[in-house]
Amino acid sequence: MNKLFTTAALACALTLGLTSCDKDKNGEEIATLLDSKATIQSKTMIPDEESTIFFNIDTNNEAEETASQISLSGTMxxxxxxxxxxxxxxxxFDSEIKNxxxxxxxxxxxxxINYTDKLTMNMISxxxxxxxxxxxxxxxxxxxxxxxxxxxxxLFEGNEDTDFSNTLDKVYIIQLTAITQNGGTADDFSIKTKIFTK
Known part of the structure; x- marks a missing residue:
């Protein structure tokens, strides 16, 4: 049994290189997301409430609507x-990890993870x-x-029936890191994104 397990693990390593392996319900080896392949990017944007910002997380830039994953609109x-x-x-989701x-x-x-159709403002007092x-x-x-x-x-590719799994091909994480305020308006805001892949 140990020899069989070792052979399976070796086959996974040879087939997928540095990709992490897991097993599906049939015992087949499957690749999982890797911390070592995650990339982090930062972006500062200037709000324009008269127009919508379309953003491509992969390129870390504003983009045409058809080439974007998210839009930023409304107040600021x-x-x-x-x-x-x-x-x-x-x-x-919330975490005690601040960065x-x-x-x-x-x-x-x-x-x-709480699923929603948008992230927005929370008013206090x-x-x-x-x-x-x-x-x-x-x-x-x-x-x-x-x-x-x-x-x-x-966010990740899928529909309302798709839940997070470490076997997804790609997962995007976004953190709003700063808002530079000038009176009742914002001069700019900054986000960081982290992309996990296999």
Whole structure:
């Protein structure tokens, strides 16, 4: 049995190189997401509430709508939605890890992911009730905004029946890291993205 297991593990290593291996329900070796292949990028954007920002996470740049995964619109361009909701699934999770660099596959495996159609503003101490799917806070008493610490956006290819799995081909993580405010408006905002692949 040990010899058989060793042979299977060796076959996986030879076939998939440095790719991590798991087994499906039939005992077949399958590749899983790797921390060692994850890439991190930063981007600062200038909001323009009269237009929608379409963003391609792979290229880390604004793009045409058809070449993007997400759109940023609304107040300070901070309403995040999918540009192709039938192709991707969007969600968010909270972690005690405050920086995206610390988010690993093991963290995603145990994260409590809440699926949603958009990420938006959460008002604090104001006339509107708090909402669960905020990714930044608006403090009504002094009209300041700030990212929600430890909150991460997650998206991957799939439909409403697709849940996170470390056997997905690619997973995107987004963190809103800063909002530069000037009075009642924002001069710019910054995000970091982390892309996990096999």
């Amino acid at each position: 361009n901070l309403d995040l939605k999918l540009t192709e909701p039938t192709k991707y699934r969007l969600g968010y 995206i660099e610390g988010i690993k596959v093991a963290v995603l495996d145990t994260a409590s 104001g006339p509107m009730p708090s909402i669960p799917n905020g990714w930044y806070n608006y403090l009504f008493t002094n009209h300041t905004v700030a990212p929600i610490e430890g909150r991460y956006v997650i």
